[in-house]
Amino acid sequence: MKINVLFASCILALTSFSAIAQQHQALQINDTIPVPVLPETPTFYNHNFGYKARLDSIQKMVPLSYNEHVQKYIDIYSGRKDMMGKMLGLSDYYFPVFEKALKYYNIPEEIKYLPVIESSMNAHAVSRVGATGLWQFMFATAKDYGLNMDNFVDERKDPIQASYAAAAYFRDAYEELGDWLLAIAAYNCGMGNVKKAMLKADSQDFWEIRGYLPMETRNYVPAFIAAIYVMNYPGQHQIRVQKSPFVKNTDTIHVNRFVSLPQLAGALSIDEDALCSLNPSYKKKIVNGTELEPKRIIIPKVNMAQFAQIYEVLNNAELDVNPNVVLASNDDRRRKKKVVERPLAAVSYHKVRPGQTLSAIADQYHVEVQDLKVWNGLKGSSIVPGQKLKVHNPQPSKKRKMAIKG
Template identity: 50%
Template sequence: MLKTVFSLLFLFFLSCGILTASENDSLIVFESNHLNINTLQINQDSIPKSVFIGNPIVPLSNGIFQTRLESIRKDVDLSYNEHVQKYIDTYLKRKEHIGKMLGLSKYYFPIFEKALKEFGLPDELKYITVVESALNPNAVSRSGAVGPWQFMYTTAKGYGLTMDSYTDERKDPQKASLAAAQYLSDAHKRIGDWLLAIAAFNCGMGAVTRAIAKSGGVADFWKVRPFLPLQTQNYVPAFIATVYTMNYHQIHEIAEKPAGFSTSTDIFPVTKRISISSIAKATELDVNELLMLNPSYKKQIINGSSLLPMQLVVPSFTSASYSSLYELFNGKDEDTTANLTISANPENKFKTEQKNNKNSYFQYIVKAGDTLSGIASKFKGTTVAGIKVLNGLKSTVLKPGMPLKIPKI
């Protein structure tokens, strides 16, 4: 959905005219406009001035790249040809930026994969975000596309995302991913080919269906390609090259770089209006890291309520920071009657804290592989015996999804 300007970029265009400088001398990635789903409305200032055209496609003699692409192919056709090779050549020269994308992917890809899985979609589609935004949730394109998936306002509203005075869910990695998965699912159902569905993510379903008709009605990207907008002709080869480079980075001596923030996080629901700066102060967490983990809050304010709790993502907490958050959200001066719940992403360990009259306790949701001794070790001062007594357990057998009360020490 669309190209963005920002400092840490992955998708660098080839030097023969595809590089376009922004005002701060950074490079820009593809800026698409699938937001006008049924119309072909191209932002002319975003179209590369030089593109790799030239048909028919001529397979290259270097079969190692084709073999490697075939080895990682699942549901999406990772075709190999001269157009893909040109992007691979470019990306392999940008090792620092690819390394940064690898580091960021440790945090973002599990979120994207979960959303895609909910719709039964290929997880390879997660690489679209590298092409779109270089995994920057705060990315904003010249045409107004926002977030890691680069949604325009109209399409975002049509796919259930909220944009108001306090929130822009296009920047929320989880919610934006669900909307993107729905769009890609719709595109594939309509078009019937994954590469063309990816193309539709760039230029819109209407543009792709018209291009298919002009090409003779066959839903094959490489046959349809000459009839697509120029930027979309390059968008799909760039996607394939991205998949290759990030999967075979070690062979090309590309090292993963740190993400720059904690990739192990927990999620709290917030049932009051509170600033992120006050949360940072109470927990002694870095405010910039909290802002990076919570990019959808436009005024750095979480405008939650008991009827509509908002999510707060924090680095995996310590006992001290957890207690601070508990007091901050549940102190006497707080106007909230909701229990404090922690829902976890795939890397999180904890789920829920409640207050039960005078006795407070954590509620932990058992996951596969958990043991009582392992859970007890995560909470200072907690013992296996204490957990068994509080929960009335007669054995140490645990089942995934089982809620456990953990004494708050």
């Protein structure tokens, strides 16, 4: 089977590849660490005007209030020097991914800090109630926002896919609530709980409705603000940036056949765990690409000397694996898991109208420009009126229903 392979260079500021396996294993945790719950204090005695000035200086779209609640979490996170040093290293790899997705939906860049408190930026993090991935999506919310979970893949663990889903959630939450701190609170406890608190407090200000929210959410927003502070001012708290476990430069390839990540790692002469850490959503270490649904693989940037070996794995290597895909019906580990046969991927064709751009068409169907290029064999971004473009799994531009997270 002939394969279309597209290399799109992605510059992600990272470090050596040799430490990936160790770091990857260290990040494999069974549960996420919840935001610590702190007791309420009636009076605030240790007001630090220096902290307030620093928060004011980095404030953009999201209000970065300074008060006793934020101060408590600054004390906590500034004291976790090893953890925050790791977060700073990981941010070199993940923040460009988050920023691109947030920009696509016109979401404030500051939201990129949320995975610091959600998952410690661990793509394999799973909470006690089943929230999964960097952005800690619950199963129902993930499905509502277009993420796929089946026997081969869990897209909640895909940094790219999950980031776009999170950005879409925040778009909807802000449209509904009109305030970024309330949208952040809703991401933690659900839209319904935030609206109830707003009614009880007769207010649209987070700090006024805070006492009517679930305890975890009361602390969630202050912890988020504190994390932003510490990530921006590590030097003031003797926090040293630790080396990222990921490579500095990567390429993206799209494959339309099944590919073994261990075999590909061998062709690339890198550790198997290192390649899997760049592609955390594939459960079986197998990329199940098809003609209808090409799949993305992130690899270290290659040279021409490696290309022949890579080409052999991508085009000619055979895998003894059942290709049938089954969708997960839920991931609540307290219930028996059910699977249903997955229908064939939906494909439609878009006829280019005068004045349309590839970016506008991608936005219309909630897909990436790069994917449109791959599906249609386009080398550049030029399109002409009347041209028909193939679109896989088209999603109409309509507001999706939100589910309560956590």
